Amino acid sequence: MEIFQFILEPLQYPFMLKAVLVSAVVGATCAILSCFLILKGWSLLGDAISHAVLPGVVIAYLIGIPFSVGAFFFALLAVLMIGLIKNNTKIKEDAIMGIVFTTLFALGLIMISRVTSTVDLTHVLFGYVLGISDLAAWYTIGVLTLVSIIILAFRRSFLIFCFDPTHAQSVGMPIRFIHYAFLVLLAITITGSLQTVGIILVIAMLITPGSTAFLLTKKFSTMLKIAVVVSVVSSVVGAYISYYKDISTGGAIVFIQGCIFLAVFLYQTMMSNKKKTEPLLS
Amino acid sequence: MIAKEKENFAIELNNVSVSYGSNRALSNTSISIPYKTFSGVIGMNGAGKSTLFKVIMGLVKPDSGKVLVCGDQPGTAQKHGHVAYVPQTELVDWDFPVSVYDVVMMGRIGLQNIFKTRSQEDRELVDEALNKVKMYQFKDRQIGELSGGQKKRVFVARALAQGADILILDEPFAGLDAISERSLTDLLVALKNEGKTIILATHELTSLSDHCDHVALVKHTVLAYGPTKEVFTKELVSQAFDGIMHNIKFER
Numbered sequence: 001m002e003i004f005q006f007i008l009e010p011l012q013y014p015f016m017l018k019a020v021l022v023s024a025v026v027g028a029t030c031a032i033l034s035c036f037l038i039l040k041g042w043s044l045l046g047d048a049i050s051h052a053v054l055p056g057v058v059i060a061y062l063i064g065i066p067f068s069v070g071a072f073f074f075a076l077l078a079v080l081m082i083g084l085i086k087n088n089t090k091i092k093e094d095a096i097m098g099i100v101f102t103t104l105f106a107l108g109l110i111m112i113s114r115v116t117s118t119v120d121l122t123h124v125l126f127g128y129v130l131g132i133s134d135l136a137a138w139y140t141i142g143v144l145t146l147v148s149i150i151i152l153a154f155r156r157s158f159l160i161f162c163f164d165p166t167h168a169q170s171v172g173m174p175i176r177f178i179h180y181a182f183l184v185l186l187a188i189t190i191t192g193s194l195q196t197v198g199i200i201l202v203i204a205m206l207i208t209p210g211s212t213a214f215l216l217t218k219k220f221s222t223m224l225k226i227a228v229v230v231s232v233v234s235s236v237v238g239a240y241i242s243y244y245k246d247i248s249t250g251g252a253i254v255f256i257q258g259c260i261f262l263a264v265f266l267y268q269t270m271m272s273n274k275k276k277t278e279p280l281l282s
Numbered sequence: 283m284i285a286k287e288k289e290n291f292a293i294e295l296n297n298v299s300v301s302y303g304s305n306r307a308l309s310n311t312s313i314s315i316p317y318k319t320f321s322g323v324i325g326m327n328g329a330g331k332s333t334l335f336k337v338i339m340g341l342v343k344p345d346s347g348k349v350l351v352c353g354d355q356p357g358t359a360q361k362h363g364h365v366a367y368v369p370q371t372e373l374v375d376w377d378f379p380v381s382v383y384d385v386v387m388m389g390r391i392g393l394q395n396i397f398k399t400r401s402q403e404d405r406e407l408v409d410e411a412l413n414k415v416k417m418y419q420f421k422d423r424q425i426g427e428l429s430g431g432q433k434k435r436v437f438v439a440r441a442l443a444q445g446a447d448i449l450i451l452d453e454p455f456a457g458l459d460a461i462s463e464r465s466l467t468d469l470l471v472a473l474k475n476e477g478k479t480i481i482l483a484t485h486e487l488t489s490l491s492d493h494c495d496h497v498a499l500v501k502h503t504v505l506a507y508g509p510t511k512e513v514f515t516k517e518l519v520s521q522a523f524d525g526i527m528h529n530i531k532f533e534r
Contacts, residue, residue: 039378156398160388163378170339170367171392171444172360218424220379 010243018137019129020239023253026196027205027235029144029189031227032151034210035220036182040162044094045082045183047203048101050190052078054108054199057124058115067124068139068191075187078104127198127250129239136195144192147185158182159220196235197250204254205231212261215268230260291350292317292448292479293338295504298347300333306502307333311347313504315496317447320471320480322490322510325500325522331483334500335450338481339365352447363392366441368451371433376426382436383421386411389443404443411442415469431462438469449473451482467493490514 010016037046053071060070078100085096112121123131132140151158160168161178169175186206193202213226238253245252293315300308308330315321325331336342337349340356351359359365366389389411390404412418415435420428425436434454441449449470455463463486470480471493484490490497490510497513499505499522506513516532 039375153397156391157396159380160391163375163380164369164388166339166341166369166373167367167388167440168391169341170360170365171363172357173392214379218379218426219381220384223379 007240010240015130015132016239016243018132018134019243019249020236022129022132022137022140023196023235023239023249024232025141025144026193027209027231027253028228029148030193030202030205031209031213031231032148032224033186033189034206034208034231035213035223035227036151036158036162036210037186037206038210038214039159043203043207044097045079046186046190046206048082048097049075049078049187050194050199050202050206051101052104053191053194054105054124055111057194057199058108058111058121061121062115066136066139067194068143071191071194072187074104075191076184079183079187123198124194125198125200126248127194127196127201129196129249130242132195140192140195143188147189147192151185155224197253201250201254204257208254208257208261209234212257212264215261215264231257234260290317291315292319292352293481294348294350295334295337296348298337298344298349300330300337300342300344308337308344309503311503313498313507315479315481315498315507317479318474318477319496320474320494321482321496321498321507322494323481323483323498323500324485324487324490324519325483326524329500329522330502331500332452334504335367335452335481335483338448338450339367361392363444363446365448365450366444366446368434368437368441368449368454370452371430371457374425374433374437376433378425380425381421382412382417382423382425382428383408385425385436386421386439386443389440389445392444407445408439408443411439414442415439429462430458431466434458434462434466435469438466438473442473447477448479448481451480453483453485455484455486463489487519 011020037043053074056070056072056074057067058070060067081100082093082096085091085100086093089096115121157173157178160173161175161182165175168178190202190206193205197205209227209231210223212230213223216226217223234256235253238256239249241247241256242249242252291314293313295311295313298308298311299306311330311334323331323334333342337344338351338356340351340360349356352362352364354362354364386408387400387404390400390407391398394400394404409418412421415438417432417435417439420432425433428436438449451470454466458466467489470482474480491514494510496508497510498507499513499518501522505522506518514532519532
């Protein structure tokens with residue numbers, strides 16, 4: 001019965017109930033996106049977007065609008081800038097992303113250093129889901145659930161966009177539209193996840209679950225399921241640990257995800273070594 | 283009368299030019315590829331073979347000139363799925379978590395609704411295409427778990443499931459052993475005999491004349507196109523390759 005108490009006791013507090021719910025939804029949405037993102041080879045783009053939103057968050061704070069609105073605006077700005085520079089120079093895309101996101105992030109840091117009350121803003125950098133407001137919680141849950149539904153409904157189009165865009169285009173699929181739709185959904189997910197894990201760690205949510213699942217299966221539908229389970233479990237367990245041990249929620253969630261990845265990787269390596277040596281023994 | 287004549291060609295390019303920035307990839311290129319032919323497109327790297335294919339598939343819009351695919355504009359031909367493309371092996375992510383069946387089903391994607399729901403007809407056509415290329419027994423395999431020749435046949439099956447009349451293959455023989463190459467060639471010749479138009483880019487000049495009934499020589503334009511015997515001559519081929527050739531046997 002102790003275990004029930006362990007699980008149920010924190011949920012009497014509305015802030016903890018909200019935190020667990022929001023973390024689970026953030027975990028699930030990021031996990032679904034991560035499967036597409038790592039297969040497309042766009043992990044760095046996720047990192048770029050998440051850092052680039054910082055000035056938007058500070059501006060939103062200053063003029064008193066929701067953080068995610070400002071963040072979303074700067075996410076789109078970053079994507080457009082990367083595209084613009086890429087199409088007009090010889091510089092490779094990864095270098096351009098590096099320049100754009102660090103510059104915008106630096107701008108954000110400068111703005112923070114000039115704003116007196118920085119408590120709320122450090123929450124954006126590192127996440128603070130235990131202190132999320134009712135409005136922000138419902139906004140996050142609503143928007144991210146919608147993103148998940150859209151991606152799952154159109155998963156076959158997004159999958160072929162990742163796998164073979166040339167074929168998709170040659171049979172008349174609107175590949176540019178799909179490209180930008182995917183970027184917008186990615187930007188919404190990142191901005192929606194900021195309060196839970198923060199700008200610096202949100203990229204882990206968008207890479208690790210999909211990568212862990214990719215190690216375990218060769219089927220995309222299974223990959224999606226494993227990623228979601230791993231991510232939601234990490235998020236909920238992370239929220240509890242952070243409640244009981246009074247540590248950073250975002251840190252706990254991402255650290256658990258990393259540990260699961262490492263465990264799966266070690267297990268896989270051991271199994272494949274075993275397979276290699278077996279024929280020799282028999 | 284003129285309209286009917288046009289329909290005799292699967293592909294018709296008239297004075298097509300394509301530039302990327304200040305780089306001109308194709309200049310004043312004209313070629314008319316008849317239906318039910320097996321054409322080999324040869325030329326050096328960077329000679330414009332890929333650009334030629336992209337124009338045919340409607341992926342690149344020419345700066346000038348006219349393109350007709352099965353008598354239609356490339357955009358219309360796209361919607362009908364007339365042209366299917368078999369990509370170069372290096373351009374495919376073979377670790378991607380999709381099965382042979384999934385890839386062949388992608389041939390149907392242009393004809394499905396926005397949710398890409400798979401109909402009974404889709405399934406039947408995919409099974410049929412898999413049987414045709416003798417890959418049905420491997421349908422549940424992840425695509426990385428196939429041999430080089432099998433990988434190619436999966437993408438040929440996708441083209442068949444698409445219902446394409448024209449199959450474009452980019453360097454299909456790269457990295458294949460002699461036996462796989464033979465069986466792929468046999469499959470393509472059989473498809474040609476059933477009425478498909480086959481167009482492939484290749485470096486394999488040695489075996490070209492065995493299976494291609496037409497040859498196109500490309501060097502920033504189509505230097506020559508016609509029946510293999512007329513075009514695949516030492517004189518013309520050495521023009522396309524700037525005179526650098528190794529021990530290729532020519533009939534003439």
